[in-house]
Amino acid sequence: MPVLKNLTELKELREKARAQKADRENNKLTIILGMGTCGIAAGANEVAAAVREELDKRNIEAEIVNVGCIGMCHNEPLLDIQEPGGPRVTYTKVKPAMVGKIIEKHLVKGELSKRWIFGQLPGENGQTIEGLKTYDELPFYSKQIRIALRNCGIIDPESIEEYLASGGYGGLEKALFQMSPDEVIEEIKDSGLRGRGGAGFLTGLKWEFCRKAKDYPKYVICNADEGDPGAFMDRSVLEGDPHALLEGMIIAGYAIGAPEGYIYCRAEYPLAIVRLKKAIQQAYDLGFLGENILGSGYSFDLKIKEGAGAFVCGEETALIASIEGKRGEPRPRPPYPAASGLWGKPTNVNNVKSYAIASQIMVRGADWFSKIGTKKSPGTAVFALTGKIKNTGLVEVPMGISLREIIYDLGGGIINNKRFKAVQTGGPLGGCLPEDALDTAVDFDSLTAAGATMGSGGMIVVDQDTCMVEFARYFLTFASAESCGKCVPCRIGGQRLLEVLTRITRGEGSLEDLDEIERISKYMREGSLCALGQLTPGPVMASLRFFREEYEAHVTEKFCPAGVCAGMYAYEIDADPCTGCGLCAKACPTNAITGEKKEPHAIDQLQCIQCGACYEVCNFGAVLVKRKHELPVAEVNK
Amino acid sequence: MADSDRLENSPIIANPQKQTKLLAALYLAQEEYGWLNPEAIEHVADRLGLSPGQVRSTASFYSMFNLEPQGEYRIQVCEGLSCYLAGGAETIIDYLAHLLNIQPGETTADGKFSLEVVQCIAACGSAPAMRVNDELYENLTLERIALIIRELEGGSP
Ligand SMILES: Cc1cc2nc3c(=O)[nH]c(=O)nc-3n(C[C@H](O)[C@H](O)[C@H](O)COP(=O)(O)O)c2cc1C
Numbered sequence: 025m026p027v028l029k030n031l032t033e034l035k036e037l038r039e040k041a042r043a044q045k046a047d048r049e050n051n052k053l054t055i056i057l058g059m060g061t062c063g064i065a066a067g068a069n070e071v072a073a074a075v076r077e078e079l080d081k082r083n084i085e086a087e088i089v090n091v092g093c094i095g096m097c098h099n100e101p102l103l104d105i106q107e108p109g110g111p112r113v114t115y116t117k118v119k120p121a122m123v124g125k126i127i128e129k130h131l132v133k134g135e136l137s138k139r140w141i142f143g144q145l146p147g148e149n150g151q152t153i154e155g156l157k158t159y160d161e162l163p164f165y166s167k168q169i170r171i172a173l174r175n176c177g178i179i180d181p182e183s184i185e186e187y188l189a190s191g192g193y194g195g196l197e198k199a200l201f202q203m204s205p206d207e208v209i210e211e212i213k214d215s216g217l218r219g220r221g222g223a224g225f226l227t228g229l230k231w232e233f234c235r236k237a238k239d240y241p242k243y244v245i246c247n248a249d250e251g252d253p254g255a256f257m258d259r260s261v262l263e264g265d266p267h268a269l270l271e272g273m274i275i276a277g278y279a280i281g282a283p284e285g286y287i288y289c290r291a292e293y294p295l296a297i298v299r300l301k302k303a304i305q306q307a308y309d310l311g312f313l314g315e316n317i318l319g320s321g322y323s324f325d326l327k328i329k330e331g332a333g334a335f336v337c338g339e340e341t342a343l344i345a346s347i348e349g350k351r352g353e354p355r356p357r358p359p360y361p362a363a364s365g366l367w368g369k370p371t372n373v374n375n376v377k378s379y380a381i382a383s384q385i386m387v388r389g390a391d392w393f394s395k396i397g398t399k400k401s402p403g404t405a406v407f408a409l410t411g412k413i414k415n416t417g418l419v420e421v422p423m424g425i426s427l428r429e430i431i432y433d434l435g436g437g438i439i440n441n442k443r444f445k446a447v448q449t450g451g452p453l454g455g456c457l458p459e460d461a462l463d464t465a466v467d468f469d470s471l472t473a474a475g476a477t478m479g480s481g482g483m484i485v486v487d488q489d490t491c492m493v494e495f496a497r498y499f500l501t502f503a504s505a506e507s508c509g510k511c512v513p514c515r516i517g518g519q520r521l522l523e524v525l526t527r528i529t530r531g532e533g534s535l536e537d538l539d540e541i542e543r544i545s546k547y548m549r550e551g552s553l554c555a556l557g558q559l560t561p562g563p564v565m566a567s568l569r570f571f572r573e574e575y576e577a578h579v580t581e582k583f584c585p586a587g588v589c590a591g592m593y594a595y596e597i598d599a600d601p602c603t604g605c606g607l608c609a610k611a612c613p614t615n616a617i618t619g620e621k622k623e624p625h626a627i628d629q630l631q632c633i634q635c636g637a638c639y640e641v642c643n644f645g646a647v648l649v650k651r652k653h654e655l656p657v658a659e660v661n662k
Numbered sequence: 663m664a665d666s667d668r669l670e671n672s673p674i675i676a677n678p679q680k681q682t683k684l685l686a687a688l689y690l691a692q693e694e695y696g697w698l699n700p701e702a703i704e705h706v707a708d709r710l711g712l713s714p715g716q717v718r719s720t721a722s723f724y725s726m727f728n729l730e731p732q733g734e735y736r737i738q739v740c741e742g743l744s745c746y747l748a749g750g751a752e753t754i755i756d757y758l759a760h761l762l763n764i765q766p767g768e769t770t771a772d773g774k775f776s777l778e779v780v781q782c783i784a785a786c787g788s789a790p791a792m793r794v795n796d797e798l799y800e801n802l803t804l805e806r807i808a809l810i811i812r813e814l815e816g817g818s819p
C-alpha cells in the first residue's frame with residue numbers, strides 16, 4: 025500500500041476499510057479465534073487447526089480472523105461464529121474435539137447449543153439472535169466500559185485496516201489537522217486523565233511540562249515493562265490493539281514536539297513484541313510514522329527496546345538508563361524526565377494504557393471522558409483479576425465502582441465457595457484490603473486512603489486458605505529480589521524485613537518482631553532512593569494493619585490460622601458435620617484417617633503430615649485447622 | 663572530586679547512539695556464544711566502541727543475561743503468582759536444590775543441570791510449573807520432579 029500523503033487519502037482508505045469490513049460482515053461467514061497469550065496457552069492454536077480441518081472437510085468457506093484477548097481468560101480458548109449479517113456467537117472453553125460438533129450444529133443444522141455458548145456480540149447494526157444473551161446482559165460485561173481495551177478481542181490486531189475501520193487514527197487525524205499542539209495538551213488536561221502506570225499523575229500536565237522544556241530533541245517513551253506478578257493489562261493492549269498505543273504516542277509526540285519515541289517492552293512478552301513490530305511496520309508503510317506524517321509536516325520515528333528481566337526497569341528513570349544501554353538503576357528525581365530524561369533531554373514517559381486512552385480521548389473529546397468515573401479519577405480502570413476468583417481475566421470498569429462489585433459481580437466470587445479473605449491491588453508495591461473494606465470505591469484516592477494503592481491494575485483475590493503473613497512474604501521476596509542494590513535502605517531493609525517475616529512463618533518470631541517490621545518499613549519508606557524501596561514495605565504494612573491477629577497468632581501461639589505455615593497447625597475432623605463419606609481417608613497419603621462408613625472419621629496425629637489433602641477434598645467443611653496445643657499432647661508429640 | 667557520572671554521560675565521551683544497542687547486542691551474542699563468556703563480551707564491546715568493563719557492568723545487571731555457562735538442561739522454576747498460590751516455587755526449588763546439590767543460579771559440576779527461578783511462564787492454569795529447556799512441565803508434585811530429573815539424568819524413568 026502506498027504512503028498516505030494527505031487527509032483525503034486517509035479518509036479514502038478508512039472508507040475502503042469500512043466497506044471491506046461491512047462486506048465481510050454482511051456477506052461472509054467469519055470464524056473468530058482468541059489468539060492472545062492466554063488463548064494460545066489454553067490451546068487456541070490446536071483449536072485453529074481443528075477449525076481449518078473441519079471447514080475443509082465440509083467444504084465450508086469462511087474467513088478466519090485472529091483477535092487478541094477479550095478478557096475472559098478463564099474461558100479460553102474462545103471461538104466465535106459470525107454468519108453473514110448476524111451477530112458474533114461466542115463459544116467458550118473450546119477443545120479441538122468439540123470443533124466438529126460446534127460447526128456441524130451451528131452451521132450445518134442451524135442449532136445453537138446453549139450449553140457451550142457464552143453469549144453474543146451484536147453485529148455492526150445491532151443484529152442479534154433471539155434467545156441468546158448479549159455480552160451487555162452478562163454479568164462479566166454489563167458493568168464494563170471499555171476504552172483502553174476498546175478493540176481488544178474485537179479486531180484483528182495484525183490488521184491496520186481493521187483498526188482504521190473501527191475509527192482508528194481518527195484521534196491523530198484530529199490532532200494533526202484541527203488542533204495546535206497546545207490545544208491537544210489542553211484537551212488531555214481537560215479530560216482529567218491520570219497516568220495508568222500507578223502513580224496517577226495528570227497526563228496533560230506531564231505533556232505540558234515536557235512541551236515547555238527548552239532543550240531539544242525531546243523523546244516520547246512508552247513504559248511497557250509490566251512486571252507485577254498477576255498483572256497482564258498492558259500485555260493485552262500490546263497484543264490485542266497495538267495501534268491504539270502507537271496512535272497515542274504519535275499524538276503525544278506531536279503535542280510535546282518530539283521527533284522520536286521508544287517503546288520499552290519486557291522481553292518476557294514475545295507475542296507482544298511481534299505484534300508491536302508488525303504494527304510499527306504497517307504504520308511506517310502507510311505514513312502514520314516517519315517523515316511528514318499524512319502530509320501534516322510533523323515527523324516522528326518509533327522504535328522498540330526490549331528489556332532483559334529487571335523489574336526495577338519499570339521505574340521511569342531506571343527505564344531510561346536501560347534504553348541508554350546501561351544498568352537499569354533508578355536515580356533520584358528531580359530532575360524529572362520531563363526536564364532531563366533520555367540522554368539528558370526532555371522526555372515524556374507514560375504507561376501503555378495512558379497512551380491508548382489518550383488516543384480515544386482525542387476522538388471522543390475531553391468532555392465525554394471526564395463524565396465517566398469520578399470527579400478526581402475520571403475514566404476507567406483496567407484490572408487483571410487473578411487468584412482465588414471464579415472469572416479470572418481482564419476487565420475495564422468505570423472509576424468509582426466498588427471492590428465488591430468487581431470481585432462478586434464481574435469476578436463471580438470466590439472459587440469453591442470459600443470465604444473471601446483479602447484483595448491485593450498495586451501488586452508487590454501495593455497493599456491488601458480485608459472484607460470490611462470491600463465497599464471501598466475504586467479510584468486513585470479512595471484506594472490509597474483505605475490502605476492499598478491503585479497500582480497499574482493487578483487485582484489478586486485470596487480466600488480463607490491463604491496465610492496473610494506468607495502472602496506478604498511472597499510480595500516481599502519478589503520486591504526485595506528486584507532491588508537494584510544502589511541504595512542501602514532498599515537493599516538492606518528489604519533483606520532484613522524478609523528475615524523477620526521468614527522467622528515468623530517458621531514459628532520463630534516474637535511480639536517484638538512486629539515492632540521491628542514497622543521500624544524497618546519506616547526506614548525504607550523515608551530513606552530509599554526510588555519508589556521501589558519506598559513502596560516495598562507496603563504489602564507487609566497493609567497486611568499487618570488489617571490482619572494483625574494473624575501475625576500475633578504466629579508469634580505468640582506459634583499457630584497459623586490458615587493452615588499454611590509448616591508445623592504451625594494440625595488438622596482435626598469435626599464429628600458433627602462429618603458424614604463418614606470416606607473421601608478424606610481415600611485422599612490421605614499416609615493412611616492417617618480411619619472411621620467406619622457413615623460414621624465420623626478421625627485423624628491419627630502421629631501419622632498426619634499436614635499435607636492438607638483431606639482439607640481440600642472434604643465437601644462438608646468437617647476438616648478443621650487447629651492449634652496444635654488444642655489437641656491432646658500425646659497425639660501431637662511426634 | 664570529579665563528577666564521574668557527568669564525565670560518563672557527556673556526549674563527548676559516551677556514544678549514546680551506539681550504547682543504546684547494547685542490550686539487543688547482548689541478546690544476540692548470548693544466542694551465538696551460548697553464554698556471555700569473555701570472548702562474547704569482548705566482541706560486543708569492540709563492535710559498539712565500549713570497554714569490556716562497561717559491557718560486563720550492564721550485562722551483570724539483567725537477569726536474562728548469563729555470565730556463567732549454562733547446564734545442558736536449564737531448569738527454570740516458576741515463582742509467579744499462580745504457582746505461588748498453588749503452593750509452588752519455594753518447596754520445589756528447595757527440593758531441586760537438594761536433589762541436584764546446587765543453589766538457584768548454579769550449574770552442577772558435570773555441566774548437566776542448571777537451576778533458575780523465573781517469573782510467570784504462562785502455565786498459570788496448571789500451576790505449579792517449571793520449564794526445562796523448551797519443555798514445559800505442569801501440575802508438578804515432588805514425586806513427578808524426582809521422576810523427571812531421573813529421566814533426564816539418563817536413568818530409567
Ligand atoms: C519499581 C517500579 C516499577 C514500575 N513499573 C512500572 C511498569 O511496569 N509500568 C508502568 O507504566 N509504570 C511503572 N512504574 C511507574 C513509572 O515509574 C512511571 O510512573 C509511569 O510509567 C508513568 O506513566 P503514567 O503517568 O502513564 O502512569 C513503576 C515504578 C516503580 C517504582
Ligand code: FES
Nearest residue numbers: 740742744745785
Ligand atoms: S505463575 Fe507460574 S506459570 Fe504463571
